[in-house]
Amino acid sequence: MRFFRLFxxxxxxxxxxxxxxKDTDWSACKSMMNRVSCCFATKECIGNKIYFGFRNNNIRKGLDVKIEIVALVDKNSTVDYxxxxxxxxxxNVELTYSISLDNQNWVEKTLRSGYLQNFSLEQKxxxxxxxxxxxxxxxxxxxxNERYKIFWNVKNECWDLNRY
Structure with a gap:
């Protein structure tokens, strides 16, 4: 039986x-060792992007991974997103930008090159x-309910945003 480590x-x-x-330069928020299958739930991941990493204990054999992510819904929630x-x-670069609900308090977000981030909110x-x-x-x-893309504005020499 083959086991793997999940990070x-x-x-x-x-x-x-x-x-x-770079094994001395990272820290996993959750890890599970020697599992054939595993399940977990955590409140820390709600609303955040997460990344999975796998390590095979048997380097000579390949590793087939199937991930199933199930979103749990709080039936008591009355929020309408x-x-x-x-x-x-x-x-072609990873970018950092900020989002605010009031134009005063900002939350920093990171977005990899070629990736899309979606937000669903009750605030207009x-x-x-x-x-x-x-x-x-x-x-x-x-x-x-619009889509935006970040691009390099050559004329103004800055990162910019437009609808598409």
């Missing part, structure tokens, strides 16, 4: 270092902010 990461820094085999927002990183107005390497900052109020 779960909640940020790209640790996940990238795990995949690069009727406003959706999608942000696509249309660049959210704000987007991104800073460029030359310290130019753009700030937009986002329209609900």
């Amino acid at each position: 779960i990461f909640n940020n790209t820094y640790d996940a990238d270092n795990f995949y690069a085999k 009727k406003y959706a927002y999608s942000i696509n990183n249309d660049t 107005e959210i704000y987007f902010r991104i800073s460029s390497p030359n310290n130019k900052i753009i700030n937009y109020k986002l329209t609900p």
Whole structure:
């Protein structure tokens, strides 16, 4: 019987270092050793992007992995998430941007190149902010139920956002 180790990461820094085999430079938020199958639930992962890493104890044989993710719904919740927002990183680099519900308190997000992040909220107005390497900052109020992409604005020499 073959066993593997499962590691779960909640940020790209640790996940990238795990995949690069920099074993002294990452920390998993959850790990399970010597499992053929496993199941877990955690409140820390709600609303966050997570990354899975696997290590095979038998290096000579391949590792087939099947992942099934089941979303659990709180039936007592009365929240109606009727406003959706999608942000696509249309660049060739990982980017960090911020989201705010009030244009004052900001939450930083990271988005890998070519990836899409979706938000479902009960609030109609959210704000987007991104800073460029030359310290130019753009700030937009986002329209609900629209798709946006981040791109490099050559004319203004900064990261920018537009609908698509």
